[in-house]
Amino acid sequence: xxxxxxGLIVLALLAGAPAAADGIAAGERRSxxxxxxxxxQAMQADDTSNPGMLWVVQGAGLWEQGAGASGLxxxxxxxxxxxxMRGVAARYPALDAASGKPVDLTGRINQCRTVRQGASALVRxxxxxxxxxxxxxxxxxxxxxxxxxxxxxxxxxxAGRELFTTRMGQLDLSCANCxxxxxxxxxxxxxxxxxxxxGYPLYRLEWQGVGSLQRxxxxxxIGVRAEPFAAGSDAFIxxxxxxxxxxxxxxxxTPGVRP
Amino acid sequence: MxxxxxxxxxxxxxxxxxxxxxxxxxxxxxxxxxYVVIGDAIPEPLAGRRGDAALGExxxxxxxxxxxxxxxxxxxxxxxxxxxLAPSLKxxxxxxxxxxxxxxxxxxxxxxxASIMPAYHSRRAGARTAPAWQGRxxxxxxxxxxxxxxxxxLKE
Numbered sequence: 001x002x003x004x005x006x007g008l009i010v011l012a013l014l015a016g017a018p019a020a021a022d023g024i025a026a027g028e029r030r031s032x033x034x035x036x037x038x039x040x041q042a043m044q045a046d047d048t049s050n051p052g053m054l055w056v057v058q059g060a061g062l063w064e065q066g067a068g069a070s071g072l073x074x075x076x077x078x079x080x081x082x083x084x085m086r087g088v089a090a091r092y093p094a095l096d097a098a099s100g101k102p103v104d105l106t107g108r109i110n111q112c113r114t115v116r117q118g119a120s121a122l123v124r125x126x127x128x129x130x131x132x133x134x135x136x137x138x139x140x141x142x143x144x145x146x147x148x149x150x151x152x153x154x155x156x157x158x159a160g161r162e163l164f165t166t167r168m169g170q171l172d173l174s175c176a177n178c179x180x181x182x183x184x185x186x187x188x189x190x191x192x193x194x195x196x197x198x199g200y201p202l203y204r205l206e207w208q209g210v211g212s213l214q215r216x217x218x219x220x221x222i223g224v225r226a227e228p229f230a231a232g233s234d235a236f237i238x239x240x241x242x243x244x245x246x247x248x249x250x251x252x253x254t255p256g257v258r259p
Numbered sequence: 260m261x262x263x264x265x266x267x268x269x270x271x272x273x274x275x276x277x278x279x280x281x282x283x284x285x286x287x288x289x290x291x292x293x294y295v296v297i298g299d300a301i302p303e304p305l306a307g308r309r310g311d312a313a314l315g316e317x318x319x320x321x322x323x324x325x326x327x328x329x330x331x332x333x334x335x336x337x338x339x340x341x342x343x344l345a346p347s348l349k350x351x352x353x354x355x356x357x358x359x360x361x362x363x364x365x366x367x368x369x370x371x372x373a374s375i376m377p378a379y380h381s382r383r384a385g386a387r388t389a390p391a392w393q394g395r396x397x398x399x400x401x402x403x404x405x406x407x408x409x410x411x412x413l414k415e
Contacts, residue, residue, distance in 0.1 A: 168385040168386045168388075169384070169385050169386075169392070170377070170388045170389070170392035171326075171377040171397070172377055172384055172385040173377075177375045178344075178375075181375075182375070185342070185343045185344040186342055186343045186344070187342055187344060188329045188341070188342050189340045189341075225391075226386070226387045227388070227389045
């Protein structure tokens with residue numbers, strides 16, 4: 001029996017009553033793009049009109065560019081991303097052997113920068129880090145989400161599920177209240193959706209730019225008037241792990257487009 | 260169309276900033292007041308003062324502040340923007356009495372602990388409530404009474 005890491009105990013304490021929600025039946029799972037207007041779906045489907053492709057192109061440039069004390073580029077170690085990065089995003093977050101903790105795709109890219117390239121870490125939500133993450137995730141487009149079965153991740157996934165079903169904020173709502181129990185509904189004009197992480201990083205018309213899955217979750221937390229978790233925190237990565245598990249088998253769409 | 264559709268969460272989020280400035284003046288009106296529940300109703304107006312139906316009608320449409328129309332439809336609302344997470348409030352004044360409506364806004368979870376409707380005038384709050392919202396009800400007593408005064412007029 002593996003003992004949960006220290007941070008997880010804190011996460012677990014946050015949780016109130018056990019969850020009533022049992023997720024969404026496999027046959028009913030739908031990506032966020034299924035809920036969109038046909039024009040927005042068309043925008044995502046066509047690479048020449050999908051604004052997220054601008055970040056993919058920028059990321060492709062950064063992939064080839066040397067950085068840091070080593071002067072190495074991503075390509076210098078990994079070669080062509082179309083081969084080496086195919087399927088990678090479909091299995092992240094993954095266990096980082098060195099720390100024994102899960103790391104998400106963005107965290108792994110930053111780790112390569114600091115440890116291997118000898119460059120400074122990029123800030124989460126910075127254009128460069130979003131571009132690199134979008135470019136890498138795009139190499140898995142069309143592939144099924146395949147969370148690793150590594151038992152070292154189980155405690156974190158369980159913590160993520162706990163957070164997903166914990167009522168938060170002044171409005172006292174859990175993610176599951178909306179995304180498991182009310183995904184067919186509309187919150188004012190917006191489809192609630194099932195909160196699958198299929199399209200991230202993705203382009204939101206409302207943001208006028210590409211943003212991460214963590215930015216999306218942050219918005220929902222601010223919406224219920226809760227203090228959002230810090231970018232890159234164990235809590236957000238635990239939520240990412242749970243969302244990927246919940247969406248196992250669904251296809252990666254990066255870069256998605258959302259209203 | 261698209262702009263409008265994108266805005267649901269913006270409404271929730273902006274409410275923080277918008278009310279933060281107004282808050283200093285309203286602080287006095289935002290304290291929790293005591294009330295007595297009898298059966299499924301709060302028969303007496305909060306703080307002993309009845310509200311104004313016209314102010315209630317305006318407030319219920321303020322989705323940044325009352326949030327009601329994020330979830331509920333209203334008889335006069337524009338259809339594409341209405342929430343569908345809750346029953347329509349059309350005819351609610353015919354179905355429920357004044358005191359019943361008051362309790363449902365003040366603390367729906369007293370009647371249905373699993374409800375998604377926020378308790379608007381209670382100490383209930385979820386984990387990690389943001390500092391700006393801690394220790395205060397979603398709406399003050401006077402605001403609740405304006406809403407009650409409006410909703411009782413929705414007879415059909």
